[in-house]
Amino acid sequence: xxxxxxxxGGSHACxxxxxxxxxxxxxxxxxQVSGTPTGTFGLFDTGTDHACALDGTGLPSCWGFxxxxxxxxxxxxxxxxxxxxxxTCGLDSAGIVSCWGSDDKGQSTPSRxxxxxxxxGGExTCGLDSSGRPDCWGDxxxxxxxxxxxxxxxxxxxxxxTCGVTMTGSIECWGDTTHNQSTAPLGQFLxxxxGGxxxxxxxxxxxxxxxxxxxxxxTTVP
Numbered sequence: 001x002x003x004x005x006x007x008x009g010g011s012h013a014c015x016x017x018x019x020x021x022x023x024x025x026x027x028x029x030x031x032q033v034s035g036t037p038t039g040t041f042g043l044f045d046t047g048t049d050h051a052c053a054l055d056g057t058g059l060p061s062c063w064g065f066x067x068x069x070x071x072x073x074x075x076x077x078x079x080x081x082x083x084x085x086x087x088t089c090g091l092d093s094a095g096i097v098s099c100w101g102s103d104d105k106g107q108s109t110p111s112r113x114x115x116x117x118x119x120x121g122g123e124x125t126c127g128l129d130s131s132g133r134p135d136c137w138g139d140x141x142x143x144x145x146x147x148x149x150x151x152x153x154x155x156x157x158x159x160x161x162t163c164g165v166t167m168t169g170s171i172e173c174w175g176d177t178t179h180n181q182s183t184a185p186l187g188q189f190l191x192x193x194x195g196g197x198x199x200x201x202x203x204x205x206x207x208x209x210x211x212x213x214x215x216x217x218x219t220t221v222p
Contacts, residue, residue: 008195009046009083016044022053032064047083047120054081060090070101084120084157091118097127107138121157121194128152132167144175158194163201165189171201181212 001023003015012026012033020040024033030049037053041061044053050064050071058077066072068086076098078090087101087108095114103109105123113135115127124138124145132151140146142160150172155164161175161182171189173182179197187209192201198212198219210219 005043007044007046007051009051010048010196012046012049014044014046014051016041016053020056024051030065035063037061037063043081045081045083047088048085048122050083050088052081052083052088054078058093060088062088068102072100074098074100080118082118082120082125084125085122085159087120087123087125089118089120089125091115091127095130097125099125105139109137111135111137117155119155119157119162121162122159122196124157124162126155126157126162128155128164134162134164136162142176147174148172154191156192156194156199158199159196161194161199163192163194163199165192165201169204173199179213183211185209185211 004018005016014022014024016022022036024036028034032049041053041055052060052062054060060073060081062071062073070086070088078092080091082089089097089099091097097110097115097118099108107123107125116130118127126134126136134147136145136147144160144162151167152164163173169188171184171192173184181197181199188204189201200210208221210221
């Protein structure tokens, strides 16, 4: 099919058609594929074993593993939604972040603040305030919730690390770097995505760069 958006979870992936229909494929052990809702959606995000989407009015629908109630969304309207390891967060039009699911590390208890972006990682969550300053909460055992004093235009929380595109287009990462997943290349970038033990980014010429663990070829760009 033709997709306007695609996103990869732990061992499954989903795509959003231009018509608003979502299709998923891959591991279905928790109905993260067969549980895909019908209807039309504007955006979605996949977590480790679950996914959530927003319909045209901003109401969330979630499917897949629900052992920590990460697929039981708060019934309110959001502008953005992000699915992490065992939790999910939504950002509403007033800039308030609301989270549900596992909160054993505080990953679902956001700081009181106004945000323009939020990203749920493995057991932590990070957001950007209106000035581009990052704020993180949840597990900080590997420094993944201790961001630098830098302003960013976009960020992405991975399993145990976080990366962001700075206002000047460079990438800075913090947290675990066991597989060099936090050692970003030099260059000018538009977007970054932090995964489990690897990271990928799109540069300003639309080229893709990946770094970190390559056990399954996940950083070998086609």
